[in-house]
Amino acid sequence: MNNAGAIFRRTLYDHRRSILWWSIGIGVLAFYVTIVFPMIAQFEQFNELLESPVFSALFGDLGELDYTSPEGFLGIEFFTWAPLVLAVFAVIFGLGIVGAEEDRGTLDLLLSTPIPRWRIIVEKSVAFLVALVIILAVSGLAMVAAVLMTPELAGIDLGMIAVAMVNVIPTVLLMMTLALWLSTVLRSRGQAGGIAAGIIVASYFINSFADMAESGLLKTLQNFSFYKYYAPFRVLLDGVQWGNFLLLLAIGLAFLGLALYFFQRRDLAV
Amino acid sequence: MNTDKVVIHIDGLTKHYGNVQALNDLSLDVYQGEIFGYLGPNGAGKTTTIRLLLDLIRPTAGHATILGMDVQRDSVALHRHIGNLPGELGLWEQMTGWELVRYLGELRGGIDEKYVSELAERLDMDMNRRVRDCSSGMKRKIGLIQALMHKPQVLILDEPTNGLDPLVQQTFYQLMREVTAEGRTVFLSSHNLREVEMICDRVGILNKGRLQAVERISALKQVRFRWMTLKVANGADPSAFERLEGVSDVSRENDSIRFRVTGELDPVIKLAAQYHVIDLTYEEPSLEEIFLEYYGEGKKGGQA
Numbered sequence: 001m002n003n004a005g006a007i008f009r010r011t012l013y014d015h016r017r018s019i020l021w022w023s024i025g026i027g028v029l030a031f032y033v034t035i036v037f038p039m040i041a042q043f044e045q046f047n048e049l050l051e052s053p054v055f056s057a058l059f060g061d062l063g064e065l066d067y068t069s070p071e072g073f074l075g076i077e078f079f080t081w082a083p084l085v086l087a088v089f090a091v092i093f094g095l096g097i098v099g100a101e102e103d104r105g106t107l108d109l110l111l112s113t114p115i116p117r118w119r120i121i122v123e124k125s126v127a128f129l130v131a132l133v134i135i136l137a138v139s140g141l142a143m144v145a146a147v148l149m150t151p152e153l154a155g156i157d158l159g160m161i162a163v164a165m166v167n168v169i170p171t172v173l174l175m176m177t178l179a180l181w182l183s184t185v186l187r188s189r190g191q192a193g194g195i196a197a198g199i200i201v202a203s204y205f206i207n208s209f210a211d212m213a214e215s216g217l218l219k220t221l222q223n224f225s226f227y228k229y230y231a232p233f234r235v236l237l238d239g240v241q242w243g244n245f246l247l248l249l250a251i252g253l254a255f256l257g258l259a260l261y262f263f264q265r266r267d268l269a270v
Numbered sequence: 271m272n273t274d275k276v277v278i279h280i281d282g283l284t285k286h287y288g289n290v291q292a293l294n295d296l297s298l299d300v301y302q303g304e305i306f307g308y309l310g311p312n313g314a315g316k317t318t319t320i321r322l323l324l325d326l327i328r329p330t331a332g333h334a335t336i337l338g339m340d341v342q343r344d345s346v347a348l349h350r351h352i353g354n355l356p357g358e359l360g361l362w363e364q365m366t367g368w369e370l371v372r373y374l375g376e377l378r379g380g381i382d383e384k385y386v387s388e389l390a391e392r393l394d395m396d397m398n399r400r401v402r403d404c405s406s407g408m409k410r411k412i413g414l415i416q417a418l419m420h421k422p423q424v425l426i427l428d429e430p431t432n433g434l435d436p437l438v439q440q441t442f443y444q445l446m447r448e449v450t451a452e453g454r455t456v457f458l459s460s461h462n463l464r465e466v467e468m469i470c471d472r473v474g475i476l477n478k479g480r481l482q483a484v485e486r487i488s489a490l491k492q493v494r495f496r497w498m499t500l501k502v503a504n505g506a507d508p509s510a511f512e513r514l515e516g517v518s519d520v521s522r523e524n525d526s527i528r529f530r531v532t533g534e535l536d537p538v539i540k541l542a543a544q545y546h547v548i549d550l551t552y553e554e555p556s557l558e559e560i561f562l563e564y565y566g567e568g569k570k571g572g573q574a
């Protein structure tokens with residue numbers, strides 16, 4: 001396979017601008033959220049606010065977590081939101097892996113060369129992973145910079161920021177492979193994107209609502225929400241929960257496997 | 271053309287889309303070193319056949335081999351030896367011509383840039399231009415260059431001259447002759463009779479997903495008949511011509527009479543000499559008419 005990596009390199013190159021802008025965007029978010037912490041922390045009543053049902057509905061039950069601790073604040077304000085924002089990047093990327101080539105008619109040319117179909121999906125998925133790591137690395141650096149500039153945050157373990165960023169990867173990867181799989185099954189990219197976005201948003205809210213509920217249907221449903229396993233609130237304190245991390249990774253890879261299976265078998269559209 | 275060596279072997283290939291029978295039980299052999307013309311009107315199933323051969327779509331029934339390799343099972347290895355020009359050509363708009371052929375070249379494990387330059391020069395194509403700034407004719411040229419650049423054993427081209435200006439078409443025909451002179455094989459689809467007649471060794475006629483006929487162009491041309499129109503002062507008597515050996519389908523319009531001639535011309539000329547001939551036109555029949563003649567499906571007179 002002396003042509004290995006050609007599609008991977010091309011994909012990263014073609015996404016260079018989008019990677020740049022997403023890095024800047026998420027990086028600024030990370031920096032901003034961190035730097036405003038001292039201002040927020042002055043308001044002790046925030047912790048009371050957190051007890052209110054409305055807040056729980058949005059963010060879920062925080063348990064023992066103290067919102068006015070830097071770790072708690074970042075866990076909620078950055079690490080809860082980051083995957084939801086990155087979902088846009090992930091879904092668009094996933095839909096594009098075969099869908100964009102198929103719509104433009106370039107898939108016929110690509111697959112007339114001596115490369116098997118799976119190579120397109122695998123090389124582009126690896127390119128996505130690299131793009132995601134770049135974006136998260138920039139965000140991590142932005143957060144570290146903000147921490148170093150803020151005396152009130154001196155207690156934060158910088159290494160834990162890196163760990164928390166790594167913890168984001170399986171969740172966003174899963175979002176991408178979900179969209180990718182749906183795009184290989186459904187012929188319409190719009191439909192695949194809509195369903196993927198619906199599943200992601202529903203997962204988020206089911207998880208938040210279920211945190212409020214004591215028992216019953218919501219609690220059962222929550223088990224199917226991947227957000228339950230992402231659980232970012234305490235990541236800066238406790239680090240990665242490996243069971244959940246590996247579970248999310250396995251589900252993401254399962255979607256990838258389904259995408260490979262369906263794409264291998266089906267007719268390509270003209 | 272080497273009829274001992276079958277390069278493309280198609281056996282019972284069938285493709286249905288729901289109720290649409292895009293291709294029905296196609297069996298066909300294409301030989302080494304020939305230019306095979308795959309002729310049919312729009313919607314006949316030409317593109318379907320080609321995309322089946324490239325494993326871009328999967329057959330409902332039947333199978334095919336190219337160079338002895340199964341088009342589905344051995345597709346990856348086989349594609350090294352195939353150059354493909356899609357009918358609906360999609361290119362990466364953001365790339366320049368060079369970037370595009372280098373990308374595809376990389377996927378093929380290397381590219382002969384000197385040969386690409388030579389092809390670009392012969393087709394009068396500026397490869398530094400971005401695809402999005404190219405006319406449809408220029409895009410077809412990029413498509414042709416990427417199909418030819420690795421000197422494949424088999425070229426599969428879907429309506430290759432569609433959108434090419436006449437001068438470039440001539441260059442294309444020349445390129446195809448060079449390809450077959452090297453013992454390589456060309457399978458091209460077309461809806462243009464003249465083109466197929468001009469450059470192909472054999473032709474297959476496809477209609478509504480069914481192969482109607484496969485013949486050598488030269489054999490067809492031996493079914494020689496032509497249309498003759500005589501313009502005669504004061505008019506001529508059609509029945510005199512009708513009685514001649516080899517003349518048929520006589521019709522008359524004002525001062526002109528028109529008929530079909532098969533075999534020797536001499537009796538017709540001798541008879542015509544008795545009239546005051548103002549004008550004489552003499553037309554080769556179309557491929558379609560020759561086919562009808564060849565397969566004896568009746569002789570429909572009229573427009574050539």
Ligand SMILES: Nc1ncnc2c1ncn2[C@@H]1O[C@H](COP(=O)(O)OP(=O)(O)O)[C@@H](O)[C@H]1O
Binds near residue numbers: 270290291318
């Ligand atoms: N993906 C598809 N779904 C349904 N019908 C199709 C599809 N592709 C082709 N067809 C139909 O199959 C027939 C043959 O099409 P095609 O092979 O493109 O013809 P040609 O290339 O000779 O113009 C047409 O009737 C076309 O509408």
Ligand SMILES: [Mg+2]
Binds near residue numbers: 313316317357
């Ligand atoms: Mg076609």
